[in-house]
Amino acid sequence: MASDAATVMDPDTYVRGVPYEALARLRTRGPVVWMDEPASDAWPAGPGFWAVLRHAEVRQVLRTPQVFSSQLGATQIRDPSTPDALRYVRRMMLNMDPPEHSRLRGLLTKAFTPRAVAAIEQRITGWARDLVARVADRDEFDFAVDVAADLPLLTLAEVFGVPAEDRWLMYDWSNRVIGYQDPDYAVSATADTTGSSAMAREALALRPTPDAHGRMPDPRTREGMPDLYAYANALGEAKRRAPGDDVMSNLMRHVDDEHGRxxxxEFENLFWLFSVAGNETLRNGIPGGMIALLTHPDVYQRLRADRSPLPGAVEEMLRWWTPVMHFRRTATEDVDLGGVRIAAGQKVVVWFSSANRDERVFADPDRFDVDRKPGEHLAFGHGPHFCLGAHLARVQMRAMFDAVLDTFEALELAGEPDRLRSTFQNGVKHLPVRAA
Structure with missing residues (x-):
């Protein structure tokens, strides 16, 4: 029988679900435990890392970037394959430390304030209702693909100034980046040129194809995503010529390798981050929330009768499902954490899927309880890298479930959920449902 650590590190585990029992047993050993880094698929074995499993220690790591760096080794467990790849991904805001991180984040914050989100909230509500109405008369539908996938795409296209007809490019890019461990997603080609802009058609012509072994190039490198970067530059130039009120137009006012901010x-990598991270977390958070309601029909009926607990229910969905399961940091110095000595240069991985079920913070943590005190979960992170789009994500989730509850008296599973093979994203590829 595989050890708990080996189970947690095996991507095949997640096809059956997140190994919460294994994480709980590891958590009882201590707040910080050593985990080996075995070879997996095309990735060679790594040096191993310290897994941070309890809520308090995860918060401590995330709020002290001077000790636990996002930039030294970037934020994925697996090291970038070459020094050049590491240098390039360090220019992504996700992989920066202050003050560079603060400089870029400052250019983006005004697009995500409650006031800015309120300005598009009515449109988000309309999109959610349209998406649900589109499947209302079907005997059966795939909630993950037919409903949940499009709302974050429509919202991102609006906020960032991507032509709406090109939004499925972001879906395709997300599949390849987040789903690199999954044979369906890694080589998916969900986007086509029908109705797309000339920019999209030119970018898709650069899309890489699988090699003789069926593998795509590393999506964490510039060479692995030539279509995304070509589209980013084309869109940036279009915004420079004809700026609007969107995020991309604002960024282009500051882009200059010699004198710009x-x-x-950095611009290219910000577009990568918007297109992938901005889409993928919510794309899986919404189906995860639906699974919570489908497996707790009493809660569905309670929310249908009284919508006032819905904001708290959304927070509990995010805690109970936790779309992003971990992020990596690198110790900048020798440091004590949770009773263990961590050496400078070692990997430190905060495990949100474990921290969000820490018995020290959440009573009966495996139970889905919409009456929990909100605001304690770490689904959006903590500290300087707290998710910039957290408020926007909450608005979208509330709009989606409000529309579902208004439309369907009851829903039930029409088959088993098809889960993403990934140690990073708690993903749902397909969620077949029907009216009960």
Missing amino acids: VSLA
Whole structure:
């Protein structure tokens, strides 16, 4: 029988579900435990890392970037394959430490304030209702694909100034980046040129194809995503010529490798981050929330009768499902954490899926309880890298479930959920449902 650590590190585990029992047993050993890093698929074995499993220690790591760096080794467990790849991904805001991180984040914050989100909230509500209405008369439908997938795409296209007809490019890019461990997603080609812009057609012509072994190039490198970067540059130039009120137009006012506040590499990587991270978390958070309601029909009926607990229910969905399961940091110095000595240069991985079920913070943590005190979960992170789009994500989730509850008296599973093979994203590829 595989050890708990080996179970947690095996991507095949997650096809059956997140190994919460294994994480709980590891958590009882201590707040910080050593985990080996075995070879997996095309990735060679790594040096191992310290897994941070309890809520308090995860918060401590995330709020002290001077000790636990996002930039030294970037934020994925697996090291980038070459020094050049590491240098490039360090220009992504996700992989920066203050003050560079603060500089870029400052250019983006006004697009995500409650006031800015309120300005598009009515449109988000309309999109959610349209998406649900589109499937209301079907005997059966795939909630993950037919409903949940499009709302974050429509919202991102609006906020960032991507032509709406090109939004499915972001879906395709997300599949390849987040789903690199899943044979369906890694080589998916969900986007096509029908009705798309000339920019999209030119970018898709650069899309890489699988090699003789069926593998795509590493999506964490510039060379692995030539279509995304070509589209980013084309869209940036279009915004420079005809700026609007969107995020991309604002960024282009600052892009200049010599005198600007944003370098070209930073701009490209910000677009990568918007297109992938901005889409993928919510794309899986919404189906995860639906699974929570489908497996707790009493809660569905309670929310249908009284919508006032819905904001708290959304917070509990995010805690109970936790779309992003972990992020990596690198110790900048020798440090004590949770009773263990961590050496400078070692990997430190905060495990949100464990921290959000820490018995020290959440009573009966495996139970889905919409009456929990909100605001304690770490689904959006903590500290300087707290998710910039958290408020926008909450608005979208509330709008979606409000529309579902208004439309369907009851829903039930029409088959088993098809889960993403991934140690990073708690993903749902397909969620077949029908009216009960």
